[in-house]
Amino acid sequence: MLREILVMVLMISGALFMFLAGVGLLRMPDLFLRMSSTSKAGTLGAGLILLGAAIHFDNFGIYTRAIAIIVFLMLTAPVAAHMIGRAAYFDGVPLWKGTVQDDLRGHYRASTHALERTIVPESDVLTTETLGEDFDY
Amino acid sequence: MNEVLWNILLALLSAGLVFAFTRLARGPHLPDRVIALDLISILAMGFIVAYAVRFDQPVFLDVAIILAIISFLGTVAFAYYLERRI
Numbered sequence: 001m002l003r004e005i006l007v008m009v010l011m012i013s014g015a016l017f018m019f020l021a022g023v024g025l026l027r028m029p030d031l032f033l034r035m036s037s038t039s040k041a042g043t044l045g046a047g048l049i050l051l052g053a054a055i056h057f058d059n060f061g062i063y064t065r066a067i068a069i070i071v072f073l074m075l076t077a078p079v080a081a082h083m084i085g086r087a088a089y090f091d092g093v094p095l096w097k098g099t100v101q102d103d104l105r106g107h108y109r110a111s112t113h114a115l116e117r118t119i120v121p122e123s124d125v126l127t128t129e130t131l132g133e134d135f136d137y
Numbered sequence: 138m139n140e141v142l143w144n145i146l147l148a149l150l151s152a153g154l155v156f157a158f159t160r161l162a163r164g165p166h167l168p169d170r171v172i173a174l175d176l177i178s179i180l181a182m183g184f185i186v187a188y189a190v191r192f193d194q195p196v197f198l199d200v201a202i203i204l205a206i207i208s209f210l211g212t213v214a215f216a217y218y219l220e221r222r223i
Contacts, residue, residue: 008142011187015149018183022153025160025176034160035172042179046186050201053186057195065198069205073179076209080175083216088168090220113220 014048178208
């Protein structure tokens with residue numbers, strides 16, 4: 001009985017986090033904000049649901065499998081999010097108009113895609129729109 | 138009581154899936170669609186695990202492993218494509 005309650009609490013909270021990831025993906029104003037909401041809340045929700053499943057089955061093989069999936073998700077979700085964010089920044093996806101600071105502005109060299117410590121000269125700088133006035137939510 | 142909780146869980150997951158599909162359909166840029174696809178595959182994984190618990194079939198967890206691997210590889214491939222396209 002206690003285990004059923006624990007499983008239900010874990011799975012419902014995991015589903016809630018996944019729902020919030022969907023809401024964040026739909027409602028956030030900017031690609032980078034959307035990405036931060038989906039990668040973090042989605043991973044946490046999937047991890048909670050898997051933990052609930054492992055406790056429900058209560059079997060050594062299932063525990064191993066569930067922990068393997070959780071570790072794999074926690075390793076790969078930041079990598080995938082970073083790659084997509086980097087590609088989107090090179091693609092020139094505009095930032096939200098309420099953005100205060102863009103630390104990468106002027107630090108990417110357009111010809112080699114390399115990140116440099118000093119400001120790249122004007123002829124080789126990556127052109128990224130910072131303000132998207134016509135953003136639809 | 139338990140049935141109601143299951144319905145709530147599946148309704149939450151379905152609502153998240155609908156939102157992700159909306160972003161996939163109207164995302165203004167290609168990276169928006171890619172992250173929507175990523176979230177859709179994670180949500181599908183949650184669905185599969187929930188069904189495995191609901192109907193007491195632990196074999197479905199293997200499908201979740203495969204889906205996690207495939208979704209990561211797909212996202213990485215899309216990121217490579219996006220970066221090389223410029």
